[in-house]
Amino acid sequence: MALLPWANDTELDWLNEQLSRFLDHQKRKKLQSFFQVLYTDWSTQFPERIRLFPDIDPTAQLTTEQDHALTDAIARRQKQLYNWYNNHKPKGRSADKTATTILKNFISKDAVQSKRLPQEVEAYSCKYYVEKVQASVKAKIKEKKIKKGELLHVVRRQTQAAYNKETPEVKAEILAAVEQEKAAHEADALQIEDAHAQGECSPVEYQK
Secondary structure: OOOEOOEOHHHHHHHHHOHHHHHHHHHOOOHHHHHHHHHHHHHHHOOHHHHHOOOOOOOOOOOHHHHHHHHHHHHHHHHHHHHHHHOOOOOOOOOOHHHHHHHHHHOOOHHHHOOOOOOHHHHHHHHHHHHHHHHHHHHHHHHHOOOHHHHHHHHHHHHHHHHHOOOHHHHHHHHHHHHHHHHHHHHHHHHHHHHHHOOOOOHHHHOO
16 A cells, blocks of 8 residues: 555545545546545544644644644645545546547537636635625625725625634635535536547536
């Protein structure tokens, strides 16, 4: 079993235990669901905070700098997990590469890329705007008598401020959501690639 620079033997065994589930989700085009559960299970089994700050009481309040370091570490770990499983995908079907290339040239690249992937603050706004941002936006509008043309700027600024103050756990949740969206995007791309290899359009493209 090949060693990983970022995972010990116990962690590597755990990764391999989830591999059959990954392949099943990949086959059913449900990778977004797989990674959502995976990130949560990993953080429960191998908490990043303990790895990063082994000498700090797990219940102690972290400093702002430590919060940022933990959020970055969680994001890196999720990226490593995502890459590890995608590197263990089975090899695709053999196909006529020339025919595939010709077909791709007739199909717009925007078929997959037209949906821009969300950024962290956007994902945070989708999930928590009403609960954690809306009140401060209304207060700013009332306080400064914001004009309609300035409203979007106020919303963005207040959302960014709220996100900056969030705990590492919430930020990690948002980062996971963004990674899940990327995973779904990758799954769509794989589906299109497989369809192209057969000289067809994928269901994703037919929906455009």
